[in-house]
Amino acid sequence: MWIFYAFLVHVLLLGSILVINFRSTVIKGLQPQTPLLAYDLNPPATRLVLFATDGLRAASFFEDNCRHVPHLREIFMREGLVGISRTRAPTESRPGHIALLAGFYEDPSAVFKGWKGNPIDFDSVLNRSGYSFSWGCPNIMDVFKKVTKRGGSVHFHPFNDDVYETARWATYRLDEWVFSQVSALLDRIKNKWNTFSTVVFFLHLMSSDRAGHVHKPGTILFQKSLNITERGIWEMYRKFEETFPDKNTVYLLTSDHGMTDTGIHGSGTAHEIETPFMLWGAGVSRIASTVGARKFVANDEGLQLPLHELEQAQLTPLMSALVGLPPPMNNFGTMPTGYMAVSEEYEAMAAHSNALQLLAQYEKLLEQHRQGFFADFLNNFDQLSPAEIKSYKKLILNLHTRRAYSESLARSNVVMELTLKGIDYYHGYYRNCLLLSTTATFLGWIFYLYRLLSRNTAGKLQIMLEKQEKVCRITLDVSMFLLLFFLVAQRAPIAIAFYLLLPMPVWMMALKPKACGSTSASVPSSQPGVTARMTSASQLLLIIVCAELMVFTFFERRLISLCFVAFGFYNNWRNFVPNSREFYTWLALVIILACFPLLPLSEGYQNWYLFLSGIVLVFLRAFWSKKRRFSYSYHTKYCNALILLNTIICAYFDSEEYDIPILLYLASWSFLIYAFVSILMNKESNFEQRLDQICFNLGSLHALLSTSYESVFVQLLTMELSLSLAATNSAKSVPRVAFSILLYTLFSFFGMESFESVDNLFDSNSGRCFLWQYAPYITMGLVLLKHSLPVLLNMSIFYTHCEYARQREKRIFICILFICNIMGLNFLFLVRNQGSWKDMGASIINFYIMGLITLIIVLLSWVAQLLLGLIAIVYRQV
Ligand SMILES: [Zn+2]
Numbered sequence: 001m002w003i004f005y006a007f008l009v010h011v012l013l014l015g016s017i018l019v020i021n022f023r024s025t026v027i028k029g030l031q032p033q034t035p036l037l038a039y040d041l042n043p044p045a046t047r048l049v050l051f052a053t054d055g056l057r058a059a060s061f062f063e064d065n066c067r068h069v070p071h072l073r074e075i076f077m078r079e080g081l082v083g084i085s086r087t088r089a090p091t092e093s094r095p096g097h098i099a100l101l102a103g104f105y106e107d108p109s110a111v112f113k114g115w116k117g118n119p120i121d122f123d124s125v126l127n128r129s130g131y132s133f134s135w136g137c138p139n140i141m142d143v144f145k146k147v148t149k150r151g152g153s154v155h156f157h158p159f160n161d162d163v164y165e166t167a168r169w170a171t172y173r174l175d176e177w178v179f180s181q182v183s184a185l186l187d188r189i190k191n192k193w194n195t196f197s198t199v200v201f202f203l204h205l206m207s208s209d210r211a212g213h214v215h216k217p218g219t220i221l222f223q224k225s226l227n228i229t230e231r232g233i234w235e236m237y238r239k240f241e242e243t244f245p246d247k248n249t250v251y252l253l254t255s256d257h258g259m260t261d262t263g264i265h266g267s268g269t270a271h272e273i274e275t276p277f278m279l280w281g282a283g284v285s286r287i288a289s290t291v292g293a294r295k296f297v298a299n300d301e302g303l304q305l306p307l308h309e310l311e312q313a314q315l316t317p318l319m320s321a322l323v324g325l326p327p328p329m330n331n332f333g334t335m336p337t338g339y340m341a342v343s344e345e346y347e348a349m350a351a352h353s354n355a356l357q358l359l360a361q362y363e364k365l366l367e368q369h370r371q372g373f374f375a376d377f378l379n380n381f382d383q384l385s386p387a388e389i390k391s392y393k394k395l396i397l398n399l400h401t402r403r404a405y406s407e408s409l410a411r412s413n414v415v416m417e418l419t420l421k422g423i424d425y426y427h428g429y430y431r432n433c434l435l436l437s438t439t440a441t442f443l444g445w446i447f448y449l450y451r452l453l454s455r456n457t458a459g460k461l462q463i464m465l466e467k468q469e470k471v472c473r474i475t476l477d478v479s480m481f482l483l484l485f486f487l488v489a490q491r492a493p494i495a496i497a498f499y500l501l502l503p504m505p506v507w508m509m510a511l512k513p514k515a516c517g518s519t520s521a522s523v524p525s526s527q528p529g530v531t532a533r534m535t536s537a538s539q540l541l542l543i544i545v546c547a548e549l550m551v552f553t554f555f556e557r558r559l560i561s562l563c564f565v566a567f568g569f570y571n572n573w574r575n576f577v578p579n580s581r582e583f584y585t586w587l588a589l590v591i592i593l594a595c596f597p598l599l600p601l602s603e604g605y606q607n608w609y610l611f612l613s614g615i616v617l618v619f620l621r622a623f624w625s626k627k628r629r630f631s632y633s634y635h636t637k638y639c640n641a642l643i644l645l646n647t648i649i650c651a652y653f654d655s656e657e658y659d660i661p662i663l664l665y666l667a668s669w670s671f672l673i674y675a676f677v678s679i680l681m682n683k684e685s686n687f688e689q690r691l692d693q694i695c696f697n698l699g700s701l702h703a704l705l706s707t708s709y710e711s712v713f714v715q716l717l718t719m720e721l722s723l724s725l726a727a728t729n730s731a732k733s734v735p736r737v738a739f740s741i742l743l744y745t746l747f748s749f750f751g752m753e754s755f756e757s758v759d760n761l762f763d764s765n766s767g768r769c770f771l772w773q774y775a776p777y778i779t780m781g782l783v784l785l786k787h788s789l790p791v792l793l794n795m796s797i798f799y800t801h802c803e804y805a806r807q808r809e810k811r812i813f814i815c816i817l818f819i820c821n822i823m824g825l826n827f828l829f830l831v832r833n834q835g836s837w838k839d840m841g842a843s844i845i846n847f848y849i850m851g852l853i854t855l856i857i858v859l860l861s862w863v864a865q866l867l868l869g870l871i872a873i874v875y876r877q878v
């Protein structure tokens with residue numbers, strides 16, 4: 001029964017982090033605001049041209065006194081504003097362009113689409129306008145294509161794969177394609193479109209991103225590509241001015257995100273978040289009133305110009321205001337003051353429109369919250385009550401009739417700031433409650449496991465629970481009922497209500513006096529001394545401290561060495577005969593093994609000498625002792641020897657880039673099957689002899705999959721484990737065995753890998769003896785096999801040398817689950833919903849791995865038993 005509960009509770013807990021951290025921040029059911037034209041205000045521009053230079057960082061733009069953008073410099077030395085626009089992590093193209101055109105940063109719920117799309121439709125500048133034309137990368141076009149159902153007439157022109165292919169090295173070709181397309185359109189409409197409604201031209205210029213990835217920022221090739229792009233932008237500007245000579249066009253140049261020196265982006269370093277912006281044309285002022293103290297040198301003569309700074313999302317309402325549109329409905333940006341050369345009235349009205357649009361989102365959240373019966377008694381965001389919103393709207397009307405525009409502008413700015421705070425407040429309204437209730441669920445489950453482990457002997461607790469059974473039950477029932485009533489009356493969203501209620505049934509299960517009694521028969525109660533130790537507080541404390549220590553190894557894999565050495569000394573030091581040969585061998589092994597996590601990650605790392613020593617070690621280990629040498633069957637000896645030879649040949653061919661004969665691939669695949677089947681077919685009943693064959697076969701298989709030190713590491717680790725288990729014959733305890741199984745499992749992983757680099761799962765080197773062409777999923781399968789083999793070997797050794805583990809395996813698994821849950825509780829608080837996709841992904845993966853690790857151990861131990869021929873024996877005992 002506990003397995004079923006464990007499964008259920010874990011699935012629910014894994015879902016909880018999604019509900020707590022990854023709910024959408026995009027608000028649905030909004031209405032657009034009135035365009036400024038409706039207030040009889042003429043916008044300064046009717047056309048907006050947006051040049052989005054994908055991946056161009058501010059540092060590249062301003063480098064060497066703007067030497068690499070000479071044509072653009074000509075423009076900004078004469079007119080307009082220039083400066084830095086700050087984006088946020090994840091610094092990627094989709095969120096960057098959405099922040100620019102729709103005014104909100106990455107929606108956490110995009111995790112459900114693998115960060116490839118936005119789960120909820122949104123409004124953008126493109127579909128607020130009367131007409132819009134976009135050219136560029138298909139991925140970016142798709143982001144906005146999908147969501148432009150309402151509003152004006154929108155046109156998208158993505159480039160095709162051929163264009164992309166020709167621009168593989170000559171990255172500037174991508175931009176040249178866009179320029180030629182725009183040019184052709186302008187020629188077509190030249191004399192036809194003198195008067196029409198608002199138009200947005202969006203030129204997605206992809207080449208700076210490609211050049212950054214391919215050539216790296218700052219290189220000659222990158223600068224060459226940038227030069228072509230900036231010259232093209234300048235020519236486009238002239239072409240637009242020629243086509244539309246009415247001086248009603250406004251231009252914005254900026255980028256979605258920056259790039260590091262190494263040519264990557266995604267995180268939040270200064271190079272990645274700082275992008276340039278340049279605004280010029282109709283309605284743009286020369287110096288914004290909010291200018292900071294910073295300046296930059298614009299040319300080699302030392303001309304200093306003010307460097308304006310703003311947040312990326314602020315560009316959205318600014319673009320809208322310049323062409324007289326209301327901000328997109330889902331925008332969270334606030335229009336910066338002083339950027340427009342317009343009347344005071346116009347700027348005040350634009351800010352008011354921005355404030356109304358933000359307030360509409362806030363009011364929607366407030367409305368949902370106030371639907372609840374208890375809304376008045378609960379915490380509310382009291383800095384902006386409905387009455388205050390009403391009085392703000394009234395005040396603005398009043399101020400505008402009195403022509404007090406600057407006061408109106410100031411008031412709108414204050415309200416916008418408060419509104420954003422209020423939106424944050426209601427978005428995170430249940431977050432702390434949810435964290436608290438999930439913690440309570442975790443603790444209830446851990447308590448249940450503790451009782452499972454300590455039943456029969458934890459007399460006091462059992463008696464107390466039996467005495468207080470009624471009180472406990474009634475308290476929990478009543479509180480659950482009250483909470484349920486409260487949540488229904490408050491109309492809390494279903495997912496949230498569910499997770500707030502979850503602790504109650506879990507604690508009910510944990511506190512039931514007979515909760516753990518049903519399985520007590522399978523535990524030998526004849527050894528009270530052993531189980532009694534479990535209940536001691538110091539042992540519990542030790543487990544918790546060790547679990548906490550292991551949590552840190554997820555972030556710094558080198559720490560696992562410390563855990564390994566400390567636990568090894570604590571557990572084994574006294575088991576060896578002092579100054580014996582075994583003792584020194586063991587000591588040397590522990591010290592050497594502790595050095596492995598200091599080496600680079602094994603995937604993608606190749607070292608010919610370490611690789612060869614691994615193969616030699618497999619061979620030596622198999623034939624070192626006389627007893628073993630004679631115990632192998634002929635086919636075991638020859639198949640393994642041949643496959644080790646095959647491994648060396650394949651690796652040599654691969655490193656010299658020769659074609660590997662297909663026969664060798666076939667040999668590798670046949671050995672993969674042979675390695676397992678031959679063990680299963682073996683009729684030998686002696687565990688030690690079976691173990692020898694397992695170690696030899698699986699060791700060779702592992703060598704076949706390794707590229708550097710992996711085999712050496714695994715061979716040494718299994719030697720150390722055998723040695724220390726053989727030396728231990730004193731009484732053991734369940735937690736100690738459970739902890740060492742977990743430690744060896746984690747060590748065999750962290751000794752070579754870390755969870756941070758998920759891409760390594762697809763590293764083709766591991767499959768070099770198996771695959772003649774790259775196949776991602778088979779590669780992943782082989783890498784997973786490679787990482788399960790050491791665990792499988794460890795489990796087989798545990799089962800062979802440790803009779804105790806064979807007898808109490810169920811309790812050991814429960815104890816592993818207990819430790820994993822204590823660790824999982826830590827990871828619950830470390831889950832991140834901001835930052836780069838990589839960081840967010842890693843934090844989720846850590847939490848999920850903790851939930852899955854017990855399952856992996858149970859599964860692999862089952863395979864180990866199968867290989868050892870233990871399954872039959874277990875059945876007889878049950
Ligand atoms: Zn990009």
Ligand SMILES: [Zn+2]
Pocket residue numbers: 055209210213265
């Ligand atoms: Zn990129």
